[in-house]
Amino acid sequence: MAETEQVNETRATPGSHSSHGSRSPQEAYGEDLWPGPYGPYSRLRDGLRAYRMIAAMWIRSTMAYRASFAMTAFGNFAATSFDFLTILLMFSQVDELGGYSLPEVAFLYGVVGVAFGLTDLVIGSMDRLGSRVRDGTLDTLLVRPAPVLAQVAADKFALRRLGRIAQGLFVLGYAVAVLDIAWTPLKVLMVPMMVLSGAMIFGAVFVAGGAFQFVAQDASEVQNSFTYGGGTLLQYPPSIFAKELVRGVTFVVPLAFVNWVPALYVLGRPYPLDLPTWVAFTPPLVGAGCCVLAGLVWRAGLRSYRSTGS
Amino acid sequence: MDRDDMNGIDGTEERDRHFIELDRVEKVFDVRKKTGFLRSERREVRAVDSISFTVARGEMVGYIGPNGAGKSTTIKMLTGILTPSGGRVRVAGIDPSRERTRLAHRIGVVFGQRTTLWWDLPLIDSYRLMHRMYRIPDARYRENLDRCVELLELGDLLDVPVRQLSLGQRMRGDIAAALLHDPEVLYLDEPTIGLDVISKAKVREFLRDLNTERGTTVLLTTHDLQDIEQVCRRVMVIDHGRLMYDGPIAGLHEVGDSERTLVVDLERELPPIEAAPARVVKVEGPRQWLAFPASESAAPLVARVAAEYPLVDLSVREPDIEAVIATMYAEQADRARRAGEAEEAVS
Structure with missing residues (x-):
């Protein structure tokens, strides 16, 4: 009884002039707490905020199984290491691959490894979107006061993916240490630049691929062929691939800007296609452009989902 | 209010x-709808x-x-x-x-x-x-x-x-x-x-x-x-x-014109119970099923059956929703037609 009275009392606070006791959120929460206008900036802020909270929940979830976490993190590291082991094995038979030495290939490999690892860590579960559409759990995200992209990106956030980044960093570190090139400050700066803009480019591919799954729910393998497939492709020097393929990943899906274009400048090698030198410094722009495009594709995908519901 | x-x-x-x-x-x-490998038919x-x-x-x-x-x-x-x-x-x-x-x-x-x-x-x-x-x-x-x-x-x-x-x-x-x-x-x-x-x-x-x-x-x-x-x-x-x-x-x-069912367990097998407007829809040994309009109270019917027959047990079953809707669907179409006729008559 006392409990009920207390509830009634709190309801009679100023601001609740409605006789039913239900206030609008503005009244209930006060102006400063209310999210306010829904402009692009506040959407970004809300998205990052939601992302942080959901990612933290997933970390807690995985920590419920600590042993399993440790094993999968190690497994992630080991599996990607085997990847590089293949390249080492190749070099035990040959001295160069497409004209590139082991440290040079390791450099290409390391940049892609870290860039892809970062993307995989941040939005690695985008390929689950199709199954969320199929089983209807996407709807539960759409009734939350947070951007859907942030919620989907944070889905299944897993720290074990640090294993891939760690492995990439090892290889990259080895390459930088043994590479026989004249390091200028510009070339040194280009390494983190490549990694970050590379992560942006991969991120855009992940998001666009996710958006595609609004239309084709079983397309996760198509997406994976671009992301994982593209990642593997870039581990090798462009000189071993056909010109058409190199053109494709330079001009159509600009994966070449993750490492090939800028890294060949760092290594002092000519790019197989006829590109001016300044193109080597454009990855941040390409990355930003890709992200904008991916954002538009995502919006179109979500709009199509909301109008078809399938 | x-x-x-x-x-x-x-x-x-x-x-x-x-x-x-x-x-x-x-x-x-x-x-x-897929009609071939790549072809599909669109339907609204x-x-x-x-x-x-x-x-x-x-x-x-x-x-x-x-x-x-x-x-x-x-x-x-x-x-x-x-x-x-x-x-x-x-x-x-x-x-x-x-x-x-x-x-x-x-x-x-x-x-x-x-x-x-x-x-x-x-x-x-x-x-x-x-x-x-x-x-x-x-x-x-x-x-x-x-x-x-x-x-x-x-x-x-x-x-x-x-x-x-x-x-x-x-x-x-x-x-x-x-x-x-x-x-x-x-x-x-x-x-x-x-x-x-x-x-x-x-x-x-x-x-x-x-x-x-x-x-x-x-x-x-x-x-x-x-x-x-x-x-x-x-x-x-x-x-x-x-x-x-x-x-x-x-x-x-009422709209659905649906019926509830009174399930009656008698002491022994008997000929179908007579209790209009309820009617027996099924007999299985000493158990009988009586259907009556859902809009009416079950009480008078129960009282009558209890007074006139050797009763052991009984239960009332609600009409199932699909049945209610099914009858209503037909009913509604019928009513719409009648309303149309009435309107014509007025004008």
Whole structure:
């Protein structure tokens, strides 16, 4: 009884002039707490905020199984290491691959490894979107006061993916240490630049691929062929691939800007296609452009989902 | 009512009466059917076909209909998940599809078959996430949580990982999660599906309390007619995307012309019981099934049978919802025809 009275009392606070006791959120929460206008900036802020909270929940979830976490993190590291082991094995038979030495290939490999690892860590579960559409759990995200992209990106956030980044960093570190090139400050700066803009480019591919799954729910393998497939492709020097393929990943899906274009400048090698030198410094722009495009594709995908519901 | 006296001066009363408003809302889907390896045929499906209704603030409304009738599609348009193909939707003055995130702060949604709770984490963790995601002030959060914990009997469950909860416990947990941010409207999609009798009763009782104490508007879809009878004063029936009936539950039986069944166990095998207007529809040894109009009380019939026959046991069976709707569908078409004739006669 006392409990009920207390509830009634709190309801009679100023601001609740409605006789039913239900206030609008503005009244209930006060102006400063209310999210306010829904402009692009506040959407970004809300998205990052939601992302942080959901990612933290997933970390807690995985920590419920600590042993399993440790094993999968190690497994992630080991599996990607085997990847590089293949390249080492190749070099035990040959001295160069497409004209590139082991440290040079390791450099290409390391940049892609870290860039892809970062993307995989941040939005690695985008390929689950199709199954969320199929089983209807996407709807539960759409009734939350947070951007859907942030919620989907944070889905299944897993720290074990640090294993891939760690492995990439090892290889990259080895390459930088043994590479026989004249390091200028510009070339040194280009390494983190490549990694970050590379992560942006991969991120855009992940998001666009996710958006595609609004239309084709079983397309996760198509997406994976671009992301994982593209990642593997870039581990090798462009000189071993056909010109058409190199053109494709330079001009159509600009994966070449993750490492090939800028890294060949760092290594002092000519790019197989006829590109001016300044193109080597454009990855941040390409990355930003890709992200904008991916954002538009995502919006179109979500709009199509909301109008078809399938 | 004194509510009108208090709010009549400004526009609040008008707004409250049209708290949820649908005006000739349509939802058309393009369904593609594969006819070959790459070829497919397009077909238009009207999941919701020009539905209009209003729900006043504080009402409890049941929304029923057979599978594929358009119930979920309507709920999805009301929550901003789907964009209507035509017509106008307003919830608390907000256009759901345009301002999805703004609306999210004012509505609570429970999907009966999809939990929003975190599987591997203790129940309380899911609530803490709601607390932060909805920016619920600490005091309100605590107050609402305490209230839900008490009324939904969640006290012992807060520290249990959700995967270890029973279906009924999880459903109660989901309902609490949908209410922590003080929503003005609560949508429930099949909230009692798969629950045992006790859990169902708890959920229904909680919803009634929520409505009387907080004035929360409740809209629930269900297959279970008892959900509606015990919770809602008003029921809407939808079939083939059209609103077939909108009114009190008692009227549903009248309109539907449905029948309830009295199952009678006699001491021995006897010829069919005579108790008009009830009629025997089935005899199996000493057990007989009597059908009587659902709109009539069972009491006189029971008294009569008990007085005239050697009675061992009896039970009353409610008409099943699909049957009610099926008869109503035919009835409604018939009535529409008659109304048309009457109109002609007048003019």
